[in-house]
Amino acid sequence: MPIQFDAEQRVFHLQSANSSYVLQIVKGEFVTHLYWGKKIKFYRDSSPLAFVGRAFAPNAEPKEHNISLDTLPQEYPGFGTGDFGAPAYQVGQEDGSTVTDLRYVSHKIYAGKPALPGLPATYAESDSEADTLELLLEDQLTGLQATLLYTVYNTQGVMTRSVRLENHGQQNLKLLRALSASVDFRDDEYDMLTFYGAHLKERNIARRPLVPGIQAAESRRGASSPQQNPFLALLRKDTNEDAGEVYAFNLVYSGNFIAQAEVQQFQTTRVSIGINPFDFSWLLEPGASFQTPEVVMVYASEGLGEMSRILNKLYQSRLVRGKHRDAVRPILINNWEATYFDFDADKITAIASAGHELGMELFVLDDGWFGRRDDDHSSLGDWVTDLRKLPEGLDGLARRITDMGMQFGLWFEPEMVSPDSDLYRSHPDWCIHVPGRARSESRNQLVLDLSRPEVCNYIIQAVGSILDSAPISYVKWDMNRHMSEVGSAGLPPERQRETAHRYMLGLYRVMEELTSAFPDVLFESCSSGGGRYDPGMLYYMPQTWMSDNTDAISRLKIQYGNSLMYPAVTMGSHVSTVPNHQVKRITSLDIRGHVAMSGNFGYELDLTKLTEEEKQTVKAQVALYKEVRELIQFGTFYRILNPFEGNEAAWTFVSEQQDEAVLAFFRVLSQPNERVQILRTKGLNPNYLYRHLETGRVYGGDELMYNGITLPRLEGDFVSLFWRFEKAGEQ
Template identity: 60%
Template structure:
């Protein structure tokens, strides 16, 4: 077996000028097939040799062409190609439908720029970096577009020029140090390329990592920086990846909003100049989700080119798209460089978060299902990754802070009678917490409300045949708390400035190891004190006065990212320590709904707005990236507490079933008719939850485009499907309407569980289901189809 994993090219101006790209392509192709890597040999690749390793699927291959110096990454349906130019610059070549070859005559390689410096050392006296599609662009050596990285050197300058040194290809996917990331459970599931680049004068080293998955049309990218020099340097920008597109004929799609109206779907044409989204909140945030996509004009659910970018990170981020003067588009995404800097002493490293990139030639639906499958099975982890989730009742909107053990037990008993499986005690059980003015940080049960403690209450719930769950907000501290009085320096703050409160609370400084240790032990003590089966982990404010009392002045701009590393460390330990606890993340609803949190907690509270009509838009847009198994979705009382709307209980149930199902209301105050409907909903969801949580999701009609919404979930083997249709406002004398389904087996026959009628799969997809007349506002209907 030929062994080739690392190839080293000479760098620097002494290298002879190479042939033009066209001449090289016509000269022939010598390929090195590297489906997996072996031990690092450090030897040049022999042209035409093949480096293979058993166990890696042909669906995920990484091929290196030693003669052309091209790398070809393949997933089942896509190709990603890059090339090392003469002089060592890594150039982007192609990303799109799967190709057989990585080389062809006329392959794009930049052109002359009349007003930009030329770089003869990169292969052509007329070569301009300002026009070259690059893999990891810097700034200061002829490219005037925004860079993917920037380092401030000991002499105060920021000019660096990363050049190729070596590469290796390995089977599987190495872990990212201290950060959440996608993973594999066997080396045959993926292949990974690592390219080492170095700036010789400064010693800055960047290792670009690319993973191609065998079972998913996704490529995961990240970069690790190391100071291999003799003097300190400071990273001022550290994007996870950049992609240069040969044109800018795209629409930009992103998800923006605010509290109670998270993830509005925004779509607009790219224009010359810079456009993008970012968070400067210290969290991924309510305002923007860490996801963007570039769409071919007119691309829809089932047609058109789509390029998705999803950042596996929960802190401040930036996603930028620059349209340059030659109508090309450069995408970069990663940690927000606003108020960011990272000191790298000699020998030290910095790992950037992972960016998951998905290309679809068949529209947004295929892109979404790719993200869903990857995030559900190879981002989420732990005991509950593959388990169906319990139906729950949460007391928050039933009681808010005003409760005692008897009231909670009564709600739980009513839930048990209706088939609900989990009772969750929300805010107000600790310290002296009668409102949001106090006690965050004092994670000791309030004996005024629960005189016998949590263990007694949990025991009462367990005896009803239900599990017991609990709300926490461990990242925060109330000014009126015993913890703050004992440790006023434990919050984020800047000496001499006021400590800005929101909800009468401050943010604990999780960049400090002592604070992280306290949070970990305080939460662990509570979880050990009672049989807690579920934790809702909340975070209800963003960062201000971002400073740490333990970091030196030169490292204060590291605080926000060190906070995230501290939080990730807490969650890694806590979820490992309590593997049988189902954790759900929350941040004022969906303020930190991101892939980073899904790595530790397999589900997230989608929004504090539980109104069924509002949730149509929120859940539809969330599904662009995130699977239904990640969405908390509950039925609440009417008039709705967020918008005051009155919707039928049936509609609230149909909408909430498209996620992890539950209730947020006082069951003890409901009449027999409503209780009967809830009992029916709970039974229906239990019968369908395996399908809903783990099936393939299809969006059928968009709430952003009309007066109705529809979606469906199809079993992996296409044996059954669940379809929901919601009509918002009634229309007098409305015409007949047909709903076309997707994802079924066209050759199969499907029976509707409600009326026993049979349909052909082709009939359901190409002709459709006739929709019933909707003679009132906010009505819904649902179909369960079996093959």
């Protein structure tokens, strides 16, 4: 049984495929943390809590327990009864106080994994895949109950946590803080890993030693954001890609979040993660409940590489859903950087026709097809085809393209409204705003108020109507600004600080209804690129446009950073023109192709302007990707050289059977008198022989991993290799 309960010691031992998590009910009331780490068969009280007296540490009631909550490692700590660390929850009461004291009441253990109402979450396809522990805690004075949910996967190294808060009292309560998980570590000898960035330079890696006090990653933008990602990991000081302990936390949520580590006075560390309490509250009336988002927690003893492979496998197989989860993704051509807003049906048809001739499978019509959208100043919200550009309508254009044998896809930005639009003129109160305050615009647009059911219903109807009107098999769902003047005309004053979270609940409802109504449509999420690349979005949309920066050299870091959490099949990656439109860099088609082929492959340029030589290169790239895409999209990914640490990057994809591999190498700048480069690959079977398809040479898997393979001398800047290996026997 993955969850063991010792009734005498009141100890719960949760076992995933590779880890153990141990907690104990102390003195019959206090839920305490004992251990999280490498899997052990049985916990025999090897690390009992030491109730050491500390000066000025208040004793919890009743005093004879001789327990101070300021030193007790807790599973869901509060504030006001002696714990001075960062609380996981805080509740305002009608008398103005914020003191609560949750104590253990009961528990239950059962097979399977419950869904979280209205929220995305990982799932189990059968009850045999996972087991769940629910701990019920209660504050006797207010009647507040908290159910702590823990699920462990039996064959994956994953545990998930969330909390359900319920008001069983007689007074209104106001949640001021409702985090999803808190873990108290007994020391502070860690580095903290988070991700930072901005539009066009998402997912940079930040690693720094823990210091006393709070260090955090967070978003207050109404989206998970390109600036931070809802992820935090603690790493032992000697941890690297292939060795060392990692404790990782990833929030399955797409809105405001906080992920923080607090080093406390006695050199202990508290990690907490969940909805950002900044500008948040939630009125919890008697009988009402509030569900926090899920946290995915991973322990790895073999470095960041093992952590990533655990997360990648979980997200690909038990977060992404629907028919596209296990299906290879089509190679697409998107017209955005080819035409921007300046196109007509004939221009689009010509680009699609050129793509079809080169072997591409999907054409995607980007922004500018609706309303009177000749630039970014108008028409968002008016999801009606612009017949000036497309006189045959969307259906006519789509059928031109599908008659070629290609699929047809379409760009939307459903969450936004232009002040210059029929929708805004009809419903100026439908945007997020504060009465009497100016409405800040970004990209000449405002955010629709998805906390309001009528706004959600409009989006469902408008987008659904378009999807019903033509043979559309793909949707790129964009979101190009963050929230300001956060308020809702649909909420009373006491609920205004619920707006941002209610927006996310509304968005998730919209996505659930549309993806369920159109199960054959492949949805891709986008937020000015990777501004909302998070597990919450992947639950509804199985791939993400990683960045609006399509420069191959910039993408080395963007793709490397994303790979720490998210599988390659979720990463939209395109070849664009040169000079690149974002950084003006000129690179070869080879390296642009090799970088893009390391993810979910496509093109974003005017194919009608390619030379004959360029067409042949593109045609060869498309043909090659079709041969290896199942391996790249669903194989196991190993990082080899880190572009954040040097002039080179390298990674490899290995099939589940270890009988096939792709090795990619990239060098940014040429250097004089460079050393001979020997590259050691990873993930192969040491007992297999592998044929290098580019040379015909045969090597042992052990030889390729331990000794490595010598790379040819490469001349010039921005160069790459993309090598294939196939099993040639056993040794």
